[in-house]
Amino acid sequence: MNLLYCFIGVFIGTLVGVLPGIGPVAAMSLLLPVTFNVSPAGGIIMLAGIYYGSMYGGSTTAILVNIPGEAASVVTCIDGYQMARQGRAGPALGMSAMGSFIAGTVAIIGLMLLAPTLARWAVKFGPAEYFSLMVLGLCVLTYLSHGSLLKALTMAALGLVLGLVGLDSITGVPRLTFDKLELIDGIGLVPIVMGLFGIAEILSNLEQPPSREVFAARLRNLFPNREDWKRSSGPLARGSVLGFLIGILPGGGAVIASFLSYALEKRVSRTPERFGKGAIEGVAGPEAANNAAAGGAFIPLLTLGIPPNVVMALLLGAFIVHGLQPGPLLMTQSPGLFWGIVASMYIGNLLLLVLNLPLIGMWVQVLKVPYRLLFPLIILFCVIGVYSVSGAIFDVYLMIGFGVLGYLMRKFGYEPAPLVLAFVLGPMMENNLRKALILSEGNFDIFVSRPISLACLALAVLLLLSALLPWLNVKRKELATDES
């Protein structure tokens, strides 16, 4: 049965990956209500399948149409599309699917090795450690965010305010509810995410309806030749490891992993001038990296209960709906679920290989559905999705409000991701801060007297200082402009 859910997940994932204008985040929040009627394992396997499925699907559009199907395949466009123009679309698609599979495998093995150790260690974490770890996480997140640090901080602060709405978790005092009944339970994650990622994305598409010229000619031979493999083996290995490590970092995720992998391959290559002109290394490395990152991102969620990116925040929501608390105890309390998820990731990767190589023609057909029918349908689904999670029309209003806000913010160069993560992490941080202080009877020393907590805080301070120091900041901006 879970196999079926896994299949549905990766199928939908590939679909949203192929379609530009709708990403895994919007698709996952859409399907969140559907998973309520399914067993916890089935629901989570399905949602996870959407995430890594979209990593595969995104590259198809990038290579054939030169439009990233979703954000993590932006760099795949550069060399993938050039390969397609040279009539080598087949090997490009084949390499990206097989590279994704290899990297996915590496990430799962990494997860299996690392997660139990980390979880055993994390059991010892108290509220003080959690608080400091999340402080560090937020610092990494703002540091890695594209563009302006100031803007990322502003968005994070907005997220914190939204997270404050509702009853105080320790004393039960209503905060920022303005005596409105709808706000007592706080603001839901789904309306925020669907507004900022679903509706806002479609509004942005209004400005420049992407033109689509599908390069599907000569799609006969999907297999890269010996020369391609020889060139790609290095990038695949480096991309897998790099992506996995970046995926674990808060705010890292697939997008940054793919950018960094491309930059790395270009730097280590003996023939960097071939990049941008159809170098297969420029497809293999980033595609491996984004899939490995998708796998690595599960580690902080499954072992610490802390979501490192927006997708994992949604998954956390799904766990909680099913009455499960991801964290160090998940593996001991429900080992079946934990290993079921890990196994499903492997099966999902296999299914994706099958879905993406022989069935590539079908996805090309999907790309031909006109936008003027596709986008209204997506908006319609957003509305239903939000409504069916909570059964409240108020949430539909919220989603539309956040959609317009997200669209305007995007126009000014503000990224929505820091807002969502701060919204999720903020209440967790406050809760842990106050619990820690209850334990220490109001003494702030607890955060520096415990070694793990102290180490996290010291790292966070170091990171902030380095971001503020002008020399390093120039470096950081170079990286950011390199990426954009």
Next chain:
Amino acid sequence: MARSGAEIALSVGVVALGIGVAAVTATLPSEGGYAGIGPNFIPAVVAAGIILLGVWLSIEAFAGGWRDTPGHEPSFEKSPFLWVSAGLFAHMALIGWAGFIIAGTVLFVCVARGFGSRRIVRDLAIALVLALGIYLFFVHLLNVNLPAGWLSPVLGGAGI
């Protein structure tokens, strides 16, 4: 970069939001029991942070534009945007009393128009069929109640 009215307005808006949060925070109780910090502690920190960020943004906005804004101004076309917004607002107004099917149909047609469709009758037909199909699928197969509104006599007692 030239000064931009929108940037100044947004920066001032951020400051105003911070002051608003601070004002609400002032009404919250401060006794924290054993922790020593009460429910008002974090809101106060956040409010201070937002005011600080807002002031910083304002300084940059008045000093000649935020740094790091994308150089090229993306083309903004009014009429598609208005169509989509109209659809969304019509949906907000309609879903409560006219029900999901009617509100959804209106939304679909407006958004399709926004994306350049000119065949309203065809869109209307597609939208009606889709909305009805989705409605029946959610209500009968997924047991998710969508508001039936005006059509509840036709659709039976599904929309409780």
